[in-house]
Every structure is written in structure tokens, then in C-alpha cells.
Amino acid sequence: MDDTVTTRRDRRKAGRTGCAVEATLSVIGGVWKPVLLFHLLEGKLRFNALCRLTPSATPRMITLQLRELEADGIINRIVYPEVPPKVEYELTELGRSLAPVLLSMRDWGQRLQMLESAA
Amino acid sequence: MDDTVTTRRDRRKAGRTGCAVEATLSVIGGVWKPVLLFHLLEGKLRFNALCRLTPSATPRMITLQLRELEADGIINRIVYPEVPPKVEYELTELGRSLAPVLLSMRDWGQRLQMLESAA
DNA sequence: CGGCATCCTTATAGATACTG
DNA sequence: CAGTATCTATAAGGATGCCG
Numbered sequence: 001m002d003d004t005v006t007t008r009r010d011r012r013k014a015g016r017t018g019c020a021v022e023a024t025l026s027v028i029g030g031v032w033k034p035v036l037l038f039h040l041l042e043g044k045l046r047f048n049a050l051c052r053l054t055p056s057a058t059p060r061m062i063t064l065q066l067r068e069l070e071a072d073g074i075i076n077r078i079v080y081p082e083v084p085p086k087v088e089y090e091l092t093e094l095g096r097s098l099a100p101v102l103l104s105m106r107d108w109g110q111r112l113q114m115l116e117s118a119a
Numbered sequence: 120m121d122d123t124v125t126t127r128r129d130r131r132k133a134g135r136t137g138c139a140v141e142a143t144l145s146v147i148g149g150v151w152k153p154v155l156l157f158h159l160l161e162g163k164l165r166f167n168a169l170c171r172l173t174p175s176a177t178p179r180m181i182t183l184q185l186r187e188l189e190a191d192g193i194i195n196r197i198v199y200p201e202v203p204p205k206v207e208y209e210l211t212e213l214g215r216s217l218a219p220v221l222l223s224m225r226d227w228g229q230r231l232q233m234l235e236s237a238a
Numbered sequence: 239c240g241g242c243a244t245c246c247t248t249a250t251a252g253a254t255a256c257t258g
Numbered sequence: 259c260a261g262t263a264t265c266t267a268t269a270a271g272g273a274t275g276c277c278g
Contacts, residue, residue, distance in 0.1 A: 034144060108216065
């Protein structure tokens with residue numbers, strides 16, 4: 001086996017294709033990740049809280065995205081060993097450093113929503 | 120045919136699910152859109168130039184993403200009626216207003232790359 | 239409560255070949 | 259040069275049910 005296929009994707013997965021923006025997207029590139037992280041900016045949240053705040057994503061999707069974020073060192077998963085189970089998610093320091101990105105996204109989205117409601 | 124399936128997605132497509140971040144993502148949510156837009160921050164670019172700057176995406180993908188961005192009023196497509204054909208893309212004013220988002224993405228990606236190379 | 243495993247459907251992305 | 263069309267493979271995503 002050699003470089004038969006998936007040349008482009010592999011190069012992307014490998015790391016940088018030349019652009020720092022792609023590095024960022026490889027971490028928060030999922031559709032729901034920025035939304036979840038944005039909600040976590042305000043503090044720790046339980047799984048169910050995240051589900052309620054992101055009703056357009058299924059619990060399954062939210063789980064998967066959270067796992068990836070955890071693997072990338074963006075969030076911590078805190079399990080409280082009690083019954084009924086309780087799990088909270090919080091941003092790591094690296095995750096909190098995403099605040100400028102997330103806040104600028106929110107700001108732009110707000111402007112867009114204003115433009116749309118005006119039209 | 121009625122509201123059988125895709126309930127969640129439909130609600131998302133419909134507009135806002137409650138969060139401005141989602142509004143932003145509905146416009147630049149694609150994996151390649153932020154990269155393309157970031158490159159266009161520096162000025163007009165031809166199709167081939169965008170392909171060269173984004174080697175991990177296929178020309179087909181780039182075409183599709185550019186079309187969506189055009190439909191959302193983020194970029195202009197300028198066709199020069201000459202042979203050989205020449206098409207340039209440039210940000211609209213709305214597109215340029217994304218600069219803070221794109222630049223914060225680049226900044227964070229640069230920090231990430233530094234952390235990775237240090238590790 | 240907070241998941242995870244499974245199954246299944248749909249959407250997406252890639253390769254390739256062709257056109258104005 | 260700047261795409262478009264088609265076809266196929268893969269993966270994303272949803273529904274459901276079970277478990278700690």
C-alpha cells in the first residue's frame with residue numbers, strides 16, 4: 001500500500017496544510033462544537049443542560065462532540081460518583097483561550113440576526 | 120410526505136435555535152468556508168489560486184462552498200468575459216465584517232501549532 | 239442520569255471525465 | 259481556466275434500546 005487514495009484528506013489530518021485557520025478548524029470544526037463551547041464559557045454544565053441548550057443536536061451527537069473536545073484537551077469531564085449519576089463539563093485553560101473566537105462568532109451572529117429581522 | 124423525519128435539522132435550517140453562534144455557523148459552518156474566506160481577506164483571488172491555497176479540498180468542494188457563500192452574500196463572484204476564462208472572488212462588505220472571527224481563528228490556530236511543536 | 243452500542247438512512251466528499 | 263456531471267464510497271446522523 002502506498003499513497004493510493006485519500007491524499008488530500010490525509011494531508012489535512014496530518015496537521016497543517018499551510019494555514020493556521022485549518023488548525024483551529026481541526027479542533028472546533030464540527031458543527032456543534034462551537035455552540036457547546038460557547039455555552040460552557042459561562043461555567044460548568046451538566047450533560048442534560050447542554051442538551052437543552054442545543055436542542056437541534058441529538059444527545060448522541062453531543063456525546064461524540066464532547067468526547068472529541070475532551071481528547072483535544074479543550075474540556076474536562078468531571079464524573080461525580082453518586083446516584084443518580086452526575087457529570088459536568090468545563091473548559092480547560094486551552095478551552096477558555098478560545099473565548100475570543102467564540103465571542104466574535106456570537107457577535108457576528110447577532111449582527112446577522114438583526115440584519116435578517118430588518119429585511 | 121409530512122414532518123416524518125429530520126425534525127432537528129429542519130429546526131436548525133429554519134433559522135435560530137436560540138443561539139447567535141448557530142447563526143454564524145449556518146453561514147461559515149462548512150469545514151472549508153473559513154479557510155477560503157480567510158484567504159480572501161487579503162484581496163481578490165482567482166479560482167485556481169484558492170485551490171492552491173487550500174490543497175486539502177478538491178476543486179469541486181471549493182466550487183460548492185463558494186456558491187453557498189455567494190448565496191449568503193458573503194462573497195462576490197466576478198466573471199471576466201475573456202479567453203481564457205477568468206473568475207475572481209472577493210469578499211462583500213458583509214464578508215469583510217467576518218474579519219474578527221477569521222483572524223481570531225488564525226491567532227488561536229497559531230498558538231495551537233506552537234504548543235504542538237513544543238510538545 | 240448519562241451515556242454507549244447497534245442498526246439503518248441519508249448526506250457528503252472523492253475521483254474521474256468532460257465542456258464552454 | 260473554471261468549472262460541471264456523474265458515479266460511487268464513506269461517513270455523518272437519527273432512532274432505539276440497554277446498562278452502570
